[in-house]
Each structure stands twice: as structure tokens, then as C-alpha cells.
Amino acid sequence: MDAAQDLAGLVQPDRVHKSVYTDPAIFELEMARIFGRAWVYVGHDSQIPNAGDYHQALIGRESVFMVRAPDGAVHVLFNRCPHKGSKLVAFPDGNAGKFLRCPFHGWSFRCDGGLHSVPARAGYDGTAFDEANPDFSIRRVPRQASYRGFVFASLAADGEDLEMFLGGIRTSIDNFCDRAPQGEVEVAGGVFRVWQHSNWKIFFENLNDTSHPMVTHESSVNAARAEYKSLPAGGPMPFKLHIIEGNGEPYEFWDKLEMVGYDRGHSFMGAIFKPPTDPVSLAHIETLKAAYGEARTQEILQIQRHNSIIYPSCSPHTSFQQLRVIRPIAVDRTLVEIYTFRLKGAPPEVFQRAVVYANVVNSPSSNVMPDDIEVYNRAHEGLQTDGGDWVSLHRDAGRDRAIPGGFTANGLSELPMRNQFRAWAEYMSAGEGR
Amino acid sequence: MSGLLAEVSAFLFHEARLLDARRWHEWLELFTPDGMYWAPLTHDQPDPVNHVSLFYEDALLRDVRARRLEERRAWSQQPVTQAARIVGNIIVLSAQDDVVVVGSTFHMLEWRRQEHRMLGGQYTHTLRRSGEGWRIALKRIDLINREGVQDTLETFL
Ligand code: FES
Ligand SMILES: [Fe+2]
Numbered sequence: 273m274d275a276a277q278d279l280a281g282l283v284q285p286d287r288v289h290k291s292v293y294t295d296p297a298i299f300e301l302e303m304a305r306i307f308g309r310a311w312v313y314v315g316h317d318s319q320i321p322n323a324g325d326y327h328q329a330l331i332g333r334e335s336v337f338m339v340r341a342p343d344g345a346v347h348v349l350f351n352r353c354p355h356k357g358s359k360l361v362a363f364p365d366g367n368a369g370k371f372l373r374c375p376f377h378g379w380s381f382r383c384d385g386g387l388h389s390v391p392a393r394a395g396y397d398g399t400a401f402d403e404a405n406p407d408f409s410i411r412r413v414p415r416q417a418s419y420r421g422f423v424f425a426s427l428a429a430d431g432e433d434l435e436m437f438l439g440g441i442r443t444s445i446d447n448f449c450d451r452a453p454q455g456e457v458e459v460a461g462g463v464f465r466v467w468q469h470s471n472w473k474i475f476f477e478n479l480n481d482t483s484h485p486m487v488t489h490e491s492s493v494n495a496a497r498a499e500y501k502s503l504p505a506g507g508p509m510p511f512k513l514h515i516i517e518g519n520g521e522p523y524e525f526w527d528k529l530e531m532v533g534y535d536r537g538h539s540f541m542g543a544i545f546k547p548p549t550d551p552v553s554l555a556h557i558e559t560l561k562a563a564y565g566e567a568r569t570q571e572i573l574q575i576q577r578h579n580s581i582i583y584p585s586c587s588p589h590t591s592f593q594q595l596r597v598i599r600p601i602a603v604d605r606t607l608v609e610i611y612t613f614r615l616k617g618a619p620p621e622v623f624q625r626a627v628v629y630a631n632v633v634n635s636p637s638s639n640v641m642p643d644d645i646e647v648y649n650r651a652h653e654g655l656q657t658d659g660g661d662w663v664s665l666h667r668d669a670g671r672d673r674a675i676p677g678g679f680t681a682n683g684l685s686e687l688p689m690r691n692q693f694r695a696w697a698e699y700m701s702a703g704e705g706r
Numbered sequence: 707m708s709g710l711l712a713e714v715s716a717f718l719f720h721e722a723r724l725l726d727a728r729r730w731h732e733w734l735e736l737f738t739p740d741g742m743y744w745a746p747l748t749h750d751q752p753d754p755v756n757h758v759s760l761f762y763e764d765a766l767l768r769d770v771r772a773r774r775l776e777e778r779r780a781w782s783q784q785p786v787t788q789a790a791r792i793v794g795n796i797i798v799l800s801a802q803d804d805v806v807v808v809g810s811t812f813h814m815l816e817w818r819r820q821e822h823r824m825l826g827g828q829y830t831h832t833l834r835r836s837g838e839g840w841r842i843a844l845k846r847i848d849l850i851n852r853e854g855v856q857d858t859l860e861t862f863l
Contacts (some may be wrong), residue, residue, distance in 0.1 A: 431777035462747050465855040491780035495773035499766065512767060566744045607855060612758060623756065630758045632767070637760045639747070639774045645858055646782035 283697040285690065286669040287662045290655045292696070293471040299603035306584055306699045309428045310536070311437045313586040314338050314348055316613075317421035318458035324367045324383065330599045330607075331427055335363050335415055338423055339368060341383035345572060348416040348425040349385045354408050372410070385410035386502075420449045421456060424585075440677045441538035444580035448590040450572045451556075453563035453617030457593070461627050464610040466636040468645055470652035472584075472600035473692070475608065478644065479579040479587050479596075480541045480688035482526040483667065485519035488647050491640040493520030511625070515633050516640060519697025529578070529683030532675070533691030537583030541683065543576040543591065552621045559618055583692055593626040594634055604652055610634045659666070665689045708798075714808045715796045717840050722791040722812075725862055730772035730831060733862065734765070738834055738841045743768055745847040745863060760852060760859060768795060787861050788817045793829065804835035806844070812847075814863065823848075825863065826850055 279301075282289040292298055315327040315338055326339040328351065335351040337360075351359045355471055358376040361368060371380040373387050380388045382535060387409045390396065402408065416425040417434035422445060435442065449457050468475055486493070496516040500509050509517065530542030548554065560569040580588050588594045597609040612630050614623040633640045655663070669686035681687040724733040737743070745760035756763040763771065774780055795811040807830065814825040832844040847863045 327805055461756060463753070464747070464758060464798045465857050467857050488781065491774045491777035491783075492770070494771045494779075498773050500770075510766065513770070516770065575717065610758075620756075627758055631762055635758065636856040637759065639771055642782040642858040642860050643780065646784075650781075 274692055279700050280697070283693045286666045287664055288338040288693055290663060291653065292693075293473060293655050293663075296601065296603045299471075299600070301700060302600070303332045305426070305702065306696070309426065309431060309699060309702075310584055311415075311417070311424040311426050311434050312387075312584070313582065314423045314425050315415070316457075316459045316595075316611075317346065317418060317423060318345065318366060320461075321350070322367065324369050325365075326361050326368055327365050328361060328363070329464050329597075331413065331425060332600075334413075334427065335359065336425065337425075338416075338425075339372070339383045342370075342483075345384070346386050346416070346418070346423060347589070348413040348423070350411045350413065352409060352411065353379060354387070355379050355390075360410065381410050385412050398483070401406065408662075413651055420445055421458075431529050437536055438582070439536060439538065439584055440532070440534040441540065441580060443575070444540055444577060444582075444590055447572065447575045447577065448588050448613070451560070451590065451618075452615035454561040454618045455563075458616060459611055460614040460623065461612040461630075462636050464630065466610070466641070466645075468606040468608060468648055469604060470606060470648035471603060471607040472598055473652055473696075474648045475582065475598055476537075476555045476581060476692060477689045478648065479581050480531065480539050482529065482531075482541060482684050483523070484647070485526070486521070486523070488643050489516075489519035489640055491518050491643060496520075512628060515629055523684060527682050527684040531681045531683050531685050531687050532678060533672070533680070533687050534678035537692040537695030538581055538678075539583075539688040539691055540580035541578045541688070543578050545574060550626055552619070555619045556615075556622045563617065581688065581692075582696055592629040593623070595632060596634070602687060630651070665693070710801060710806065711796065713796055714798065714806060714831075714840065717831070717833065718793045718796060718808065718810060718831065721842075722793050726790055728775070728786065728861070730775060730862070733769055736842050737765065737766060737768070737845075738836070738843050741765070741842050742844050743862070745841075745843065745849060746852065748853055749848075760849065760856070761847070761863070770811075771862070782858065782860060785818060789861065790849045799830070800855055806833050806835075806840075807831070808833060812863075816861075823857070827852070 282292050312331045312446040313689055314329045319327045320338060320340040323340055323342040328337045328338045337351050338346050338348045341344055351361055353360055353374040353376065355374065355377055356584065358374055360372050360374055371382060373380040378391045382388050384535040387403050414427060414429040419434055419438060449455055496513045500513050557569065560572065577590050580590065585598060593613040593615060595611045599607040601607050610630060612626045632638055635641060665686045668681055672679040672681050672687050679687060679691065721736060743761055743763045744754055747759050751757050775783060792813045797809045799807040799809045811830045812826060812829050815826060816823045823834050827847060827849040830846040831842060833840040834843045
């Protein structure tokens with residue numbers, strides 16, 4: 273295909289060519305130039321509390337895992353034995369024991385990847401085999417770094433550091449953690465894993481797409497409203513209905529939300545701050561005040577955000593303690609993982625509410641997500657027709673306002689999509705990432 | 707077949723027929739008012755409150771799901787999911803007064819958008835006697851692939 277030769281022409285300020293979603297050759301280039309270079313989320317520190325604990329992840333095509341060493345350090349390693357290539361760890365999460373032992377011929381490795389021992393060692397005497405040569409150890413992912421417990425890694429040996437990469441979207445990770453009275457969060461309560469039969473960028477764009485909820489989610493909004501009407505009149509809407517029904521807010525509501533895009537494709541959409549009155553929130557606020565005092569607590573709660581986007585690998589929802597991790601598998605296949613987090617020091621009901629939110633809104637078995645996945649599928653299928661060559665990003669185009677490190681706009685603006693493609697074009701045009 | 711086993715077997719077959727026919731509202735009435743519908747996500751899941759589940763639905767949420775499945779603009783139900791369930795290996799696990807726990811194995815074939823898919827696992831029904839018949843106090847579904855990567859699950863299992 274020639275599109276890969278002419279990447280610059282595929283992304284224009286207010287529209288993109290359909291091939292960026294459908295062309296396998298472009299997907300290959302994305303693997304090298306975006307996922308071969310960017311900082312990609314691996315997992316959270318809390319998933320591997322004990323020595324030997326590991327958590328598997330994908331960086332582009334690369335199967336990697338992070339593992340906790342006896343000295344407490346976290347190492348991000350390729351899941352490949354240097355002997356004959358066998359994958360070393362099998363479960364999404366597990367414990368490797370004292371050493372990582374390969375299931376094929378029993379070479380074993382320290383948790384930093386260094387070779388520990390090989391069976392029948394004498395056979396290697398006088399050969400080029402050399403313990404000190406890194407070729408005989410598990411290869412480390414070139415760069416790793418963590419921000420407030422969120423571990424990222426990069427396949428590129430050089431590049432900006434993690435904090436530079438995150439830029440303004442650090443404020444979303446900060447607010448996620450600051451909402452914990454102890455200032456820390458931990459992964460808890462299991463993980464949903466779901467297939468999307470569509471290009472990974474379709475999901476990323478949807479995360480801050482404020483003009484889809486009332487249309488895509490009409491079925492669940494109507495069902496929740498009908499259910500509320502069937503309840504005894506005058507009562508407050510139950511939380512479980514409220515979080516479904518919220519998608520039905522009118523366009524004026526969404527347009528008032530703050531929309532902010534940062535360099536590297538990151539963005540967030542704000543939420544309208546209404547002082548909460550429900551008992552779970554009030555109990556949570558009491559624990560925050562005890563930890564931080566009144567003024568700081570108000571400062572933390574004033575920051576209210578729906579989905580934030582950390583392009584190109586994850587999306588935190590800070591006020592309901594969710595993190596969605598996005599892994600492109602093929603041009604038309606995307607794996608999404610949905611994690612819930614506990615705010616350390618907050619009442620248990622706050623975490624239980626995060627579990628309800630995940631079940632009712634974010635899960636593959638919810639009443640909400642199936643309609644999302646259906647429209648992503650239809651978009652991916654429709655884009656492959658000859659019915660048109662371009663995807664429109666015109667809503668409020670040309671009206672983005674510059675702020676330090678990015679842009680801001682009204683809530684219905686398609687700024688986040690334009691912002692993602694600005695980063696996409698930078699990554700893709702800068703040549704090979706490694 | 708003992709009287710009780712025959713009775714609960716007939717109940718499970720009837721339930722499966724209602725679901726196959728998408729007669730959601732009749733199916734909802736099979737539950738006690740505080741009855742729960744639970745499909746754990748993992749094999750060793752300790753509880754449904756501190757861990758996410760594929761389904762953990764009370765009467766309110768079951769009602770919402772049934773309503774949504776019949777909405778004209780439920781995009782992912784265009785066309786609707788068709789299904790056929792087989793329930794077998796039915797065994798009474800415990801029986802006390804008017805509460806009986808019934809284990810079974812199910813096999814479910816689903817079709818939508820030119821795609822067939824196979825689902826299967828174990829059902830565990832906690833049934834409470836009510837008048838002449840039975841009501842579901844807890845229907846637990848353990849899908850064999852519950853820890854895998856899921857495609858969407860929309861209808862009741
Ligand atoms: S492949 Fe790992 S020890 Fe041989
Ligand atoms: Fe949506």
C-alpha cells in the first residue's frame with residue numbers, strides 16, 4: 273500500500289484518512305513507531321507486592337512481565353528464555369518463587385533477569401557460553417519508570433523521561449492517588465478482559481467522545497429511566513441507575529464540561545462538580561479531611577474528571593477508581609483490560625462502589641458496553657467500504673485554545689481526537705523508533 | 707427419579723425454555739423479591755461485593771437488563787441474540803425444609819450476526835418453596851471460560 277509511504281497526507285487538522293484504522297501495513301508501522309517508542313503502561317506496583325510476584329503485559333507485540341525482586345526492586349523483562357526462547361511465565365499474574373525457572377530445560381534466573389544457573393554446567397566449559405554475557409540472561413526492556421506506583425516501560429533506549437512524556441496528564445494520576453487518604457492506590461477486585469473487533473484508535477477516540485453517549489447508549493438510558501419511574505415516586509435515583517442514566521444527559525450538559533488535550537495525545541474530559549450528598553461520599557470526605565485538612569480536601573475534590581487518556585496505552589477514571597488498559601492485537605482486534613483500584617485509607621464502601629461501577633458500566637456483561645462495542649465494530653466495518661475515504665473531526669475545529677503543554681476547548685469539541693492524531697502523526701513521521 | 711429431583715428438574719427445564727424464548731418478564735418472576743443472579747469472574751472469587759463479577763444483579767438490575775434487551779435502539783441487539791440451552795447432570799446438593807440447592811451443567815449455543823458461539827458451565831440454583839412451586843433465591847453461574855477474554859454477554863445465562 274502506498275499510504276505508509278505518504279503518512280503525512282493521511283492526517284489533516286480536521287480529518288483523517290480511513291486507512292489509518294484499516295490498513296494492516298499502517299498497523300505494522302504503529303507497532304514500530306508508536307509502541308516501539310512511547311512509554312507504555314505495564315501495571316501497578318501493588319499488583320506485585322511480594323518477592324517473586326509477576327504481572328504480564330504487552331508492549332506493542334512484545335510479551336513482557338514486571339517482577340518483584342527480593343530487594344523490593346521492580347524489573348520489566350521480556351518473557352523469553354535466552355536458551356531456546358520459551359516463554360518464562362504463564363499466568364497473567366503469579367509468583368515465580370525464588371528464581372525464574374524456565375519450564376523447558378531448567379535454566380534459572382534472578383528476578384533482575386540475570387542468569388542464576390544452568391543444569392549440567394560442565395557441558396558448557398570451554399564453549400563461548402558466558403554467564404557474564406547479557407545474551408545468556410533475560411533481556412530487560414530498555415527503559416522503565418514509575419509514577420506514583422504506575423509502572424511504564426519503553427522499548428526505545430533513548431527518549432524523553434516518563435514525567436516529560438506524561439506532561440499535564442500527570443494531574444489525573446495525582447488526583448487518582450490524592451483521593452486516597454494515604455495518598456496511594458492499589459489494584460484490587462479482579463480484572464475484566466474484553467475483545468473489541470475494531471482498531472485500537474476507535475476506542476481511544478471514544479473515551480473522550482462526548483457526542484456519542486446519548487445516541488449509542490439510548491437503550492440503557494431508556495431502560496434505567498423506565499426502571500426509575502417504576503419505583504415508588506420521590507425517592508433519589510439509586511446509584512446503579514444513576515451511572516447508567518447519566519449517559520442520557522442533553523448536549524448542553526456535555527458542552528459545558530472542560531475538555532483538555534496535552535502533547536503526546538493525552539487528554540481528559542472534566543465532570544461538573546456537584547458537592548456529593550450520598551453517605552458513601554460523605555464518609556470518604558471525612559477520611560480525607562482527617563488526613564489532609566479542610567482546604568486541601570476541597571482542592572482535591574474540585575478536580576472532577578470523567579475519562580482521562582494516557583495515550584497510547586491506558587485510561588484512568590479517577591473519581592470511580594477504574595483503569596482501562598488498551599492493547600492493540602491486530603489492525604481489527606483490540607484487547608481491553610478493566611481494573612478497579614482501592615483508595616488506601618478510604619472506607620471499604622468506596623471500593624465496593626468502584627466494583628459496582630465496573631460491573632454496571634464498564635464490564636463486557638454490562639448494559640452499557642455492548643452498545644459501545646457494537647458501534648465500534650460497525651465503524652470498523654463501514655470504514656472498509658468504498659463509501660468514503662475520510663473520517664470527520666470537524667466539530668469545533670480551529671477553535672482549540674492553546675494552554676501550556678496543550679489545548680483546551682468546549683466539552684462537545686472533537687479536540688481529543690485531533691489531539692491524538694497530532695501525536696500519532698509526530699510518532700509516525702519520526703521514522704523508526706528503535 | 708425421586709419426587710424432589712423430578713420437581714426441580716422440571717423447574718430448570720422450564721426456566722431454560724423461558725430464556726431461550728426471550729420471555730424475560732416471565733423469567734424475572736421466577737425469583738424471590740430478594741433473589742440474586744450471580745456469575746463470578748474467577749474460579750476462587752471470595753465474594754461478589756469486593757470483587758468484580760460478570761453478573762451480580764438484584765431485581766432492579768435484572769429488570770433494567772430485561773428492559774434494555776427489548777429497546778428498539780439496543781444496537782447490539784440488531785439482530786437479537788438467539789440461544790438454545792441444554793441443562794443436564796441435575797443433582798440435589800442439599801434439601802432442608804423449604805430450601806433446596808440444585809447443581810447442574812449447562813450448554814448454551816448462541817447465534818448473532820452470523821456467528822455461533824458456545825457457552826457452558828455449571829449452574830447452582832438455591833430454590834425456595836413458595837406455595838405450589840419454587841422461586842430462585844440465588845442463581846449462580848460458573849462459566850468455564852469466566853477468566854478468559856470475553857466477548858460481550860448481554861442476555862441472561
Ligand atoms: S528454552 Fe529455557 S531452558 Fe531451554
Ligand atoms: Fe460509550
